[in-house]
Amino acid sequence: MGKLGTVIGLAFSGFGIFAGFSAFFTFMLYYSNYQASVWALISGIIAAVNFHLMILFYRDKLESWHSVNTLKDIQYLAFFALLFGTTGIIWYLFKIIYYTLPILPVDDSMQIAAVWAFMTAKWGVGLYFITNKYTKYIEEISPRLLNTGRSRYY
Template sequence: MARMCTETVRLRVYLIYAACGAVVGLSAFIAFLAVYSNYHAAIWGLVSGIFATLVVLILVPHTRFLYQRYRILFYLQIFGLVVAIGSCVAFIVYIILAVVQHQGLDPTSYYVTSVWVFMTAKWAFGLFYFSRSQKRKYEDENQLI
């Protein structure tokens, strides 16, 4: 009973965290696009919000039946891993560009963009992790039947 309660609390914390990530990603997109004209940071903020939304959709118990298909979870897992690796490469590239161009820490610099690239990598890895855990739950439930 205590394990079930702990898992429920952990799931709710993950859901709240991912929902906040989706809202913040959308807010970053609007702010960097409209106020600062930093298109790189705006796009990466939007992509980060999209990946956070995918994490929410995987974790919500009511929509979990949509993702309990083995192939969908497998493809989401691979997609999350590929984007996480690509985002790590982009993070390094943006840091190198900011250093080479001697940019400061203003809202239009590549340093700010690298923060949102890191957030995208984090949510893409989260998509990989939670897709993998849901896929394992699906496999365990189907082996019991």
């Protein structure tokens, strides 16, 4: 992904941050749908981490802010976001289908919570692949401590 791809990713991540946090406040304060609001908040946070990494990569500051170890830790966060989001989707779809729940009223809607669980899983997948790409990038530009030229030593 070149600079244009990074700019497009930044635009999508910025929109994800805006959508997640605005949905959090809307569903929390106006509709009192606490399940959807928590999923929207988690989705916005994962989108913000994705935005943070992309902006650092775009400005060529990624290696000064993060090491391979911190990117691996962020990759674990992304995996758990994917795992919990997928679990949430399965749980909400089960409840919706089994109990034939309607989408309205919004304050009790499980469908909206399922959508935001999907958004959390989607941002988890995106963050996982971005951290994988940036980990390889940092490993590529960082010199090894012992470079003997023999592959059996490392």
